[in-house]
Amino acid sequence: xxxxxxxxxxxxxxxxxxxxxxxxxxxxxxxxxxxxxxxxxxxxxxxxxxxxxxxxxxxxxxxxxxxxxxxxxxxxxxxxxxxxxxxxxxxxxxxxxxxxxxxxxxxxxxxxxxxxxxxxxxxxxxxxxxxxxxxxxxxxxxxxxxxxxxxxxxxxxxxxxxxxxxxxxxxxxxxxxxxxxxxxxxxxxxxxxxxxxxxxxxxxxxxxxxxxxxxxxxxxxxxxxxxxxxxxxxxxxxxxxxxxxxxxxxxxxxxxxxxxxxxxxxxxxxxxxxxxxxxxxxxxxxxxxxxxxxxxxxxxxxxxxxxxxxxxxxxxxxxxxxxxxxxxxxxxxxxxxxxxxxxxxxxxxxxxxxxxxxxxxxxxxxxxxxxxxxxxxxxxxxxxxxxxxxxxxxxxxxxxxxxxxxxxxxxxxxxxxxxxxxxxxxxxxxxxxxxxxxxxx
Amino acid sequence: xxxxxxxxxxxxxxxxxxxxxxxxxxxxxxxxxxxxxxxxxxxxxxxxxxxxxxxxxxxxxxxxxxxxxxxxxxxxxxxxxxxxxxxxxxxxxxxxxxxxxxxxxxxxxxxxxxxxxxxxxxxxxxxxxxxxxxxxxxxxxxxxxxxxxxxxxxxxxxxxxxxxxxxxxxxxxxxxxxxxxxxxxxxxxxxxxxxxxxxxxxxxxxxxxxxxxxxxxxxxxxxxxxxxxxxxxxxxxxxxxxxxxxxxxxxxxxxxxxxxxxxxxxxxxxxxxxxxxxxxxxxxxxxxxxxxxxxxxxxxxxxxxxxxxxxxxxxxxxxxxxxxxxxxxxxxxxxxxxxxxxxxxxxxxxxxxxxxxxxxxxxxxxxxxxxxxxxxxxxxxxxxxxxxxxxxxxxxxxxxxxxxxxxxxxxxxxxxxxxxxxxxxxxxxxxxxxxxxxxxx
Numbered sequence: 007x008x009x010x011x012x013x014x015x016x017x018x019x020x021x022x023x024x025x026x027x028x029x030x031x032x033x034x035x036x037x038x039x040x041x042x043x044x045x046x047x048x049x050x051x052x053x054x055x056x057x058x059x060x061x062x063x064x065x066x067x068x069x070x071x072x073x074x075x076x077x078x079x080x081x082x083x084x085x086x087x088x089x090x091x092x093x094x095x096x097x098x099x100x101x102x103x104x105x106x107x108x109x110x111x112x113x114x115x116x117x118x119x120x121x122x123x124x125x126x127x128x129x130x131x132x133x134x135x136x137x138x139x140x141x142x143x144x145x146x147x148x149x150x151x152x153x154x155x156x157x158x159x160x161x162x163x164x165x166x167x168x169x170x171x172x173x174x175x176x177x178x179x180x181x182x183x184x185x186x187x188x189x190x191x192x193x194x195x196x197x198x199x200x201x202x203x204x205x206x207x208x209x210x211x212x213x214x215x216x217x218x219x220x221x222x223x224x225x226x227x228x229x230x231x232x233x234x235x236x237x238x239x240x241x242x243x244x245x246x247x248x249x250x251x252x253x254x255x256x257x258x259x260x261x262x263x264x265x266x267x268x269x270x271x272x273x274x275x276x277x278x279x280x281x282x283x284x285x286x287x288x289x290x291x292x293x294x295x296x297x298x299x300x301x302x303x304x305x306x307x308x309x310x311x312x313x314x315x316x317x318x319x320x321x322x323x324x325x326x327x328x329x330x331x332x333x334x335x336x337x338x339x340x341x342x343x344x345x346x347x348x349x350x351x352x353x354x355x356x357x358x359x360x361x362x363x364x365x366x367x368x369x370x371x372x373x374x375x376x377x378x379x380x381x382x383x384x385x386x387x388x389x390x391x392x393x394x395x396x397x398x399x400x401x402x403x404x405x406x407x408x409x410x411x412x413x414x415x416x417x418x419x420x421x422x423x424x425x426x427x428x429x430x431x432x433x434x435x436x437x438x439x440x441x442x443x444x445x446x447x
Numbered sequence: 448x449x450x451x452x453x454x455x456x457x458x459x460x461x462x463x464x465x466x467x468x469x470x471x472x473x474x475x476x477x478x479x480x481x482x483x484x485x486x487x488x489x490x491x492x493x494x495x496x497x498x499x500x501x502x503x504x505x506x507x508x509x510x511x512x513x514x515x516x517x518x519x520x521x522x523x524x525x526x527x528x529x530x531x532x533x534x535x536x537x538x539x540x541x542x543x544x545x546x547x548x549x550x551x552x553x554x555x556x557x558x559x560x561x562x563x564x565x566x567x568x569x570x571x572x573x574x575x576x577x578x579x580x581x582x583x584x585x586x587x588x589x590x591x592x593x594x595x596x597x598x599x600x601x602x603x604x605x606x607x608x609x610x611x612x613x614x615x616x617x618x619x620x621x622x623x624x625x626x627x628x629x630x631x632x633x634x635x636x637x638x639x640x641x642x643x644x645x646x647x648x649x650x651x652x653x654x655x656x657x658x659x660x661x662x663x664x665x666x667x668x669x670x671x672x673x674x675x676x677x678x679x680x681x682x683x684x685x686x687x688x689x690x691x692x693x694x695x696x697x698x699x700x701x702x703x704x705x706x707x708x709x710x711x712x713x714x715x716x717x718x719x720x721x722x723x724x725x726x727x728x729x730x731x732x733x734x735x736x737x738x739x740x741x742x743x744x745x746x747x748x749x750x751x752x753x754x755x756x757x758x759x760x761x762x763x764x765x766x767x768x769x770x771x772x773x774x775x776x777x778x779x780x781x782x783x784x785x786x787x788x789x790x791x792x793x794x795x796x797x798x799x800x801x802x803x804x805x806x807x808x809x810x811x812x813x814x815x816x817x818x819x820x821x822x823x824x825x826x827x828x829x830x831x832x833x834x835x836x837x838x839x840x841x842x843x844x845x846x847x848x849x850x851x852x853x854x855x856x857x858x859x860x861x862x863x864x865x866x867x868x869x870x871x872x873x874x875x876x877x878x879x880x881x882x883x884x885x886x887x888x
Contacts, residue, residue, distance in 0.1 A: 166754070170846060171847070177848075248765065250770045283872075313686060316696045351695075358581075358611075385611050405611060408618050430723075
């Protein structure tokens with residue numbers, strides 16, 4: 007273990023301080039998610055009144071925990087948290103995730119409590135995530151100290167200053183079985199902030215792209231330094247961009263949201279991709295984590311849906327991509343093998359009775375003549391997942407395919423081929439790959 | 448019956464010409480969908496070789512159909528279609544939906560066949576949808592002469608020049624149980640076009656908004672005339688906006704896509720909402736069909752997710768909406784009843800442990816002080832569907848709620864309260880209500 011945050015992501019054993027038998031409480035939900043995700047180490051519910059929670063014997067207090075526990079998840083009333091953090095430190099616990107709210111976000115009294123938490127953490131050498139957060143999930147270590155329950159390991163690390171915004175991203179990743187490499191809800195960032203996390207994910211072997219929802223950067227100087235040596239793509243949805251939005255951000259997590267132009271300049275300078283919406287954040291991270299970098303700007307669209315091909319073409323042109331013409335001999339040879347009603351051009355329209363074999367044939371025949379294939383499956387195309395080759399410059403879009411689409415999308419995600427839900431979202435995501443790189447003409 | 452297209456949407460009985468026993472063929476899929484949707488009249492499979500399809504006795508030819516059939520769905524090879532249309536006309540069938548491809552979209556030979564279809568249709572007084580289309584669905588008459596199978600009646604009419612694009616919209620409407628008032632895939636528009644359909648939906652009592660995907664308007668003069676007397680909101684996604692996109696549109700359905708600036712001017716003049724993406728088309732139609740018109744621009748956001756409230760606030764400001772300040776006495780009285788950690792401002796943040804009762808209380812208390820409520824449910828909020836009042840100026844956004852979110856969304860859609868999936872998509876959709884109307888300050 008070599009990174010200061012290792013304990014947060016790879017603890018040997020976990021204590022849930024404030025574990026509860028009441029199914030509606032987070033002290034129950036988080037303990038259950040830790041157990042249901044199959045955490046490989048020991049799990050200790052801590053509660054002075056219960057003897058057993060979810061079949062696990064309870065420990066009465068942090069002081070009575072056995073030695074060797076290295077992470078505590080704390081879900082107790084705010085007033086008791088500073089002492090709990092001190093107790094953790096004295097028991098040798100090196101990290102705490104504080105779910106409880108009632109700190110800086112709720113007024114002056116809470117802010118004082120938060121200062122007490124930070125002081126206790128510093129004195130006893132405890133790293134703290136939160137307070138007022140939705141926890142940490144590391145599917146690669148089967149640690150779901152958070153909600154919703156997501157156990158599927160993936161390649162995208164999600165950092166969020168909003169629990170719900172993070173949960174929404176995770177719900178999408180869970181629904182379409184893309185998974186994540188880790189999820190951290192930072193809450194009030196009393197200690198661990200986005201810069202610490204980007205530093206961690208820079209060296210995390212499972213993370214291929216970092217997606218963050220931020221209302222403001224906490225420590226600009228460190229952020230600059232850490233981001234400028236992070237070789238992995240970072241995409242950020244920065245909220246609080248307008249005057250009213252900034253005011254709302256300042257009362258949410260006491261972030262100094264800062265003027266939007268400053269962030270625009272900063273992100274550009276640091277080659278951070280800026281997302282415009284939550285879905286854009288998700289799509290951009292998917293593209294940046296899973297799609298290979300382009301060799302050039304020539305795209306070729308292969309579709310069963312003429313309309314979708316046109317939409318993709320509009321967005322390609324708006325993104326500065328080149329619609330590669332099919333060389334005459336290639337078109338001629340395709341004309342010899344494809345059904346007569348296919349439109350052999352770019353987009354190449356296989357029309358509504360296309361099947362996976364036909365796609366495969368056309369992709370193979372045209373690969374030397376473009377830098378990126380745009381493969382659009384319109385309508386239910388059985389075995390569509392057999393068409394793309396993982397790691398190849400191929401953008402897959404699937405729409406109008408109902409249940410077949412949902413099945414084939416999951417199959418492609420299992421092969422690490424990302425699938426986008428509309429031509430526009432696919433093309434916008436693809437354009438991310440061209441944003442900062444000097445790809446050829 | 449008073450509209451020329453009534454037979455297409457409300458036939459008494461339907462013949463499926465080219466019905467098939469092979470489950471992968473459209474002649475099977477469409478017949479099955481007509482039967483599965485519970486079409487209330489007689490259904491006649493027509494096939495010279497089969498005796499029975501899907502349990503229904505087959506008729507050998509159109510000429511042998513019993514009298515009184517008024518709609519034919521035609522799925523036979525292109526070459527045989529002109530004669531089939533003539534046979535339909537001679538048998539007294541007044542309308543035909545031609546699914547088959549191989550007409551103008553596939554070259555000169557197909558274009559000639561299409562001219563023959565039009566000529567036969569004119570001679571015998573048959574109205575034609577298609578060819579090269581995905582059919583017609585009217586859930587209010589249990590007529591699903593199309594795919595996918597969607598049986599839920601709703602308030603939005605979908606018109607599409609692309610079958611897949613229409614199917615994608617219908618799949619979303621089906622997934623979130625919003626339904627549609629009707630769906631028409633126009634294909635090559637040899638006869639029935641978008642203008643005929645807008646004219647029909649203008650008088651259709653079930654349609655409250657019209658959503659269309661178009662590559663070009665077929666008859667500009669009639670379009671102007673019909674749209675200018677349509678009192679219902681129309682939103683159009685016009686594809687083929689760039690030079691390359693236009694070229695692709697022209698080879699797809701031989702549409703004259705026309706320069707984009709012309710459409711911008713035309714749509715503005717006719718008060719047609721222009722969608723930028725497929726999802727924007729869907730969201731705008733949802734808002735325009737289901738949300739009441741605003742009295743003014745003052746919005747008040749009530750949320751359990753601070754981050755989502757900030758995102759909504761940014762988009763509200765970009766849309767020219769006013770963040771209504773809470774009057775002091777209202778804030779004070781809320782302070783007396785809400786938990787201490789709630790942030791009583793705009794956005795009003797109930798924080799992560801909010802429940803439906805708390806939302807309801809705050810919505811009621813603040814209704815006199817804003818023109819539109821933005822109600823954001825973040826995380827799983829049980830019974831969220833009990834919060835909004837149908838027909839009230841309330842925009843509902845739900846995210847990060849996983850299965851609870853999906854259940855409550857369906858419950859709200861059953862009450863005709865539309866639910867949007869992210870703050871950005873919700874706010875963009877809401878802004879549609881302000882687009883052409885002179886709402887107050």
